[in-house]
Amino acid sequence: MDLFGSYALLLAFLCMLYAVGGGIAAIITRRPLLIKSARNAGFAVCALVWLGFGSLLYLFLTDDFSMAYVSAHSNRNLATFYKIPAVWSGQEGSLLFWSFLLSIYVFSVLFTYRGKHPELMPYVGVVTASVQGFFLILNNFIASPFQIFAAPGAGGVMHLATQADGRGLNPLLQYPEMSIHPPMLYSGYTGFTIPFAFALAALLGRYPGEKWIHLTRRWTMIAWCFQSIGILLGAHWAYAVLGWGGYWGWDPVENASLMPWLTGTAFLHSVMMQEKRGMMRVWNVWLVFSTFFLCILGTSLTRSGAVNSVHAFAESKIGHWFWSFLVICIVVCLVAYLKNRDYLRSDNQLDSMLSRESSFLFNNLILLVACVAVLSGTLFPVLSEAVRGSKISVGPPFFNLVNVPIGLFLLFLTGVGPLLAWRKTSTESMRRNFGWPLVGGAVGAVLAVAFGLRNPYVTICVLLSGFVTLTVLSEFYRGSRVISARTGSNLFSSAAQLTMRNTRRYGGYVVHFGMVLIFIGLCGTPFNKDRQMEMNPGSVMALGPYTLHLQNFDTDQQPNYSSERATIDVDRGGKSLMMLYPQRRFYPSNEESGTMVAISSTLKEDLYVVYAGRSPDTNMPVIHAYLNPLVKWIWLGGVVVVFGTILALLPNRQAVLVVRPVAETSPAVQGQQTVPATYTARSQLPTSHD
């Protein structure tokens, strides 16, 4: 199976060469047969990569420990469920997984647009095949997962040396979320290749109009959605598994996943400027390019050893390949831009500061500043070494100081932007749209202070959260009221109809609301409490309103690990609430221990209990308990964001034609021909700015 896999990848590499070469020839000669054959080569590349990945998966599931990679990342006692994520738990496998996911995207794109857009698709095919080519070079020649163990036997001949058992999967990864987090994040990273390919293709081929924007909108949203899920799952994994009571630590690898998300978010907003007003063409192209570069950078940061991180892969020579690829990409994009920049000229100028356009401009500016801040903070050691000769790193205070105000400003724009009109907004309409939501937000902020949430940032955040929520609700209410008046259905079903008629707009509002929930969750951070104590059975710890009674310890033996478990009875005001069971596990296959945190989560707060091991002095068990307010809102917000994105991905429901009686014709126009009724597409209602 290993031979099959490696040959599949080698053949994929050859097909890729043909897809690129044939594609370029097809672009030059414009011969339909050549275009078709280059596209078919693209299909073949994808199918062969799937086969390659499939055979690696097979090797894992069948415990083939003659394979170096399988043996390093799996063992016989590992639950079958975890043998699948083990495939991408190491350098080689994760790179093949990148290729695999990219192939799914590329295949879908080539298949969806087969026979369409003959001016554009050959370029797209060449770009996607080139990106695949880079990863296939890594998969085949630099970091092949299909290496075998061999030992010199009699006469110096090498023999296959099968291992009895593997070294096992890192215990930190033996957690259900870890099986979904990497695929989600990688789907995000790889997905941004598609808008990149279309943008570069449109630029290279001077493809007229905003067509490429329309074509890539959904693909960008899919990638963005996966990236969001990936980031949140990563945060949740860090929270639930690492046992430090937090979910985000501004680690270089976390930052790497956040940066393309920031530019991707900026892009999703600024495309609307291009669609509606023909503005920001250059900006959009470069946003897409940068997002792709940041994805490659993100993938390479974990592998090159350029920055120190708890997450990073072992330092390896693979970093140079990524840097070279990044430089090539930047040069190609720059040349394409310089050669064809006249094609990106803007149609319109900014008319007013109080307009939808300017809110988008500020949104983009601020997201980009956030991205630059995160990037420079992440690369600080590299930059400072280059500039001043000493390697300096910056910590969370740097990131928080910059990004907290940015986040709040973004939240403000989230409320304001959608209600501003294109071109220019009158102060009167601003007063009408923003008056009540602002009052509502202020009431919320006062309540928050009254309930003891005293922190300036939190107060502002609560105020803005209330404001955004109310603007979103008022948008839904206004639209539904119009439909409700017309159709007689109740407000809720009208709201559902409204959403289905313009999924992009109202799905977007739902995403905004999800972001509000996430911000509310973040507001809890300044009020976190924790306490650490050496506890014996019978000991009691008080934390906030809770009292923790340690009852006993027991041990458990599983095939893959042994565990020690504390039983803690939690009560509040003398009433027993629940039992919590924090655990420590020991995995003999790689001699590592892991923490299983016990979390009791409510909307108000999380009680988070870690069994931190035994005290070295007294050999008494140490219990570390945290009280983290509002954390659940973050995960809830994440679910809402994903739901909103899915809504926005749905096609708009077909326009329904309704007959609207025409107003009585005035005598002055009696001579003119009148039409008894006008037909109005219902999907265009309500008619406010979109």
Add this chain to the structure above:
Amino acid sequence: MKTKVKFAIGAGIIIVTLSCLAWVGAEQSKTYYHTIAELPTLTGSALNQRFRVGGDVKGGSIQHMSGRVDFTLVGEGKALPVSYVGTDPLPDTFKDGAQCLVEGKYMPDGRFVAEMVQAKCASKYEAAPTQGAPGANPSSSSPNAKSY
């Protein structure tokens, strides 16, 4: 044109404000990386900075004392005695031979007082290198087989 100027002023204010915040944040939290070999060569004000030092935990050197954990970090053939005085429990990955990053101050007596210890069990994704792995070696050098 006028609107453009207004936008430029607004953007300027935002960027300048955030740059100031970034500068303050950087000053507050900056930490200097040094190798174990470099530490004894530092003089003067450089000694008062916060440092981050990476190395491997010397086998058998971890000693739990009351209120602190002592161990020796080795790298580039040099050794550095470290006392961890932080309140957080040491990470699970912290053990003999682990690749480790400590943050704190360097004392004049040559001891490093760490407030934070990150142990990189190679990585989140890499299986830890096991000592005395079964006899055979991978047929070609793979990153996994690299010893730290």
